[in-house]
Amino acid sequence: YIELKNIKKEYVLGAVTINAVEHCSFEIEKGELVVILGPSGAGKTTVLNLIGGMDKPTDGHIIIDGVRIDEYKGKDLVKYRRNDIGFVFQFYNLVHNLTALENVELACQICPDSLDPKTILEQVGLSERIDNFPYQLSGGEQQRVAIARAIAKNPKLLLCDEPTGALDSNTGKKILELLQKTCHETNMTTVLITHNLVIADMAHKVIKIKNGTVDEIIINNHP
Amino acid sequence: YIELKNIKKEYVLGAVTINAVEHCSFEIEKGELVVILGPSGAGKTTVLNLIGGMDKPTDGHIIIDGVRIDEYKGKDLVKYRRNDIGFVFQFYNLVHNLTALENVELACQICPDSLDPKTILEQVGLSERIDNFPYQLSGGEQQRVAIARAIAKNPKLLLCDEPTGALDSNTGKKILELLQKTCHETNMTTVLITHNLVIADMAHKVIKIKNGTVDEIIINNHP
Numbered sequence: 001y002i003e004l005k006n007i008k009k010e011y012v013l014g015a016v017t018i019n020a021v022e023h024c025s026f027e028i029e030k031g032e033l034v035v036i037l038g039p040s041g042a043g044k045t046t047v048l049n050l051i052g053g054m055d056k057p058t059d060g061h062i063i064i065d066g067v068r069i070d071e072y073k074g075k076d077l078v079k080y081r082r083n084d085i086g087f088v089f090q091f092y093n094l095v096h097n098l099t100a101l102e103n104v105e106l107a108c109q110i111c112p113d114s115l116d117p118k119t120i121l122e123q124v125g126l127s128e129r130i131d132n133f134p135y136q137l138s139g140g141e142q143q144r145v146a147i148a149r150a151i152a153k154n155p156k157l158l159l160c161d162e163p164t165g166a167l168d169s170n171t172g173k174k175i176l177e178l179l180q181k182t183c184h185e186t187n188m189t190t191v192l193i194t195h196n197l198v199i200a201d202m203a204h205k206v207i208k209i210k211n212g213t214v215d216e217i218i219i220n221n222h223p
Numbered sequence: 224y225i226e227l228k229n230i231k232k233e234y235v236l237g238a239v240t241i242n243a244v245e246h247c248s249f250e251i252e253k254g255e256l257v258v259i260l261g262p263s264g265a266g267k268t269t270v271l272n273l274i275g276g277m278d279k280p281t282d283g284h285i286i287i288d289g290v291r292i293d294e295y296k297g298k299d300l301v302k303y304r305r306n307d308i309g310f311v312f313q314f315y316n317l318v319h320n321l322t323a324l325e326n327v328e329l330a331c332q333i334c335p336d337s338l339d340p341k342t343i344l345e346q347v348g349l350s351e352r353i354d355n356f357p358y359q360l361s362g363g364e365q366q367r368v369a370i371a372r373a374i375a376k377n378p379k380l381l382l383c384d385e386p387t388g389a390l391d392s393n394t395g396k397k398i399l400e401l402l403q404k405t406c407h408e409t410n411m412t413t414v415l416i417t418h419n420l421v422i423a424d425m426a427h428k429v430i431k432i433k434n435g436t437v438d439e440i441i442i443n444n445h446p
């Protein structure tokens with residue numbers, strides 16, 4: 001379902017070039033829960049942004065469902081990002097002048113098969129807070145709104161950048177179980193960046209990234 | 224050195240009142256490294272904001288170095304926040320149109336006994352990136368700039384809100400060792416919110432907060 005072939009991503013800053021990712025190749029099957037591990041600055045967010053069509057690779061191919069998305073432009077790219085992808089950003093990117101419920105509804109409006117916003121906010125433990133604005137919520141509560149927004153789109157591919165970074169281990173576990181359940185029930189493919197090794201044990205596949213390239217891939221037959 | 228006496232903090236949202244913190248009392252000695260643990264939404268950030276003078280309690284006393292800071296107004300409050308406190312916010316709050324070095328220098332300019340910005344950025348592992356802007360850095364790299372900015376002020380009291388949330392365990396450990404070292408050498412008091420139980424073991428004291436109040440206090444004689 002997802003195939004990265006020899007991906008390279010450079011950032012040119014004046015006279016300096018930063019090789020964020022190079023010689024990066026891996027495959028992910030449909031319906032899999034895959035975890036990406038790696039130290040700070042390894043290139044994890046860069047890889048996730050490339051898979052989600054938020055950025056373009058400097059070289060190499062990204063093939064999703066048989067189509068090269070690195071060649072997408074304009075309308076095709078917008079349609080891919082809107083309909084196929086649910087994204088939980090590392091810094092949430094909530095709309096600050098909309099309530100928790102409105103933030104989730106906004107994502108549902110652009111998606112044909114979306115789920116019910118209130119139900120998803122209940123599932124992440126925020127039924128009491130749906131009419132609050134992001135600044136009235138704690139860090140972990142804001143993160144849970146961002147997770148609800150991505151799941152409610154009922155996407156084919158869910159990309160999560162440290163979705164439980166601001167959560168305590170109990171709350172984090174409940175959120176992961178929700179992701180795992182959604183993944184199984186709707187055959188959604190999930191790619192998740194984390195530093196939490198307990199989460200890595202729940203995944204079908206773990207891809208370890210170091211200095212911008214794949215360091216090791218571990219297959220887990222009984223997650 | 225720090226004494227919280229029966230602290231209460233309410234947020235009034237129209238007809239609803241949220242009791243973020245109530246009946247919260249504890250003491251912290253000078254030079255101690257204290258960790259605050261608790262689930263998402265427990266009131267940890269609220270307590271840290273109150274100690275740092277970023278917000279006012281609804282009721283109760285906050286006494287730092289024998290002075291009631293909850294009664295501070297205007298100039299006294301600004302002086303307290305500038306000279307005594309180093310703050311690592313949960314969402315970094317870096318100035319986006321300044322480089323990493325300029326962000327740290329800005330904090331040093333307002334402080335009489337500040338340390339050398341370049342040296343501190345080197346100690347957090349960013350000597351190659353000091354001339355980059357926040358958007359050019361990864362999540363963990365931005366967090367390390369925020370940590371360097373707080374330490375470089377050479378404050379009496381360092382308040383950190385999940386300072387290693389975006390870091391892998393190796394990078395996180397190096398940062399904590401830096402904080403522990405700074406704490407010992409300069410007799411700086413450090414209060415640190417975290418979900419990482421390994422960090423809690425490094426502290427002199429652990430304060431567990433649940434539903435807005437102190438649930439348990441653990442003293443650790445050999446951190």
Ligand SMILES: Nc1ncnc2c1ncn2[C@@H]1O[C@H](COP(=O)(O)OP(=O)(O)OP(=O)(O)O)[C@@H](O)[C@H]1O
Nearest residue numbers: 136137138139140234243263264265266267268269
């Ligand atoms: N400005 C505000 N208006 C209304 N409620 C608020 C406000 N700030 C915080 N709260 C509420 O107060 C409670 C405590 O929030 P706080 O940010 O202190 O939690 P926390 O322990 O830091 O959680 P996390 O681990 O998720 O960051 C939460 O239920 C939160 O929703």
Ligand SMILES: Nc1ncnc2c1ncn2[C@@H]1O[C@H](COP(=O)(O)OP(=O)(O)OP(=O)(O)O)[C@@H](O)[C@H]1O
Nearest residue numbers: 011020040041042043044045046359360361362363
């Ligand atoms: N816009 C940019 N311009 C220049 N360099 C960048 C840019 N974005 C990322 N980088 C660099 O590319 C490298 C990889 O960044 P990336 O954000 O993918 O790391 P990461 O693995 O997600 O790290 P973290 O765990 O700290 O979030 C880093 O060294 C970073 O500084």
Ligand SMILES: [Mg+2]
Nearest residue numbers: 045090361362
């Ligand atoms: Mg990242």
Ligand SMILES: [Mg+2]
Nearest residue numbers: 138139268313
């Ligand atoms: Mg918080």
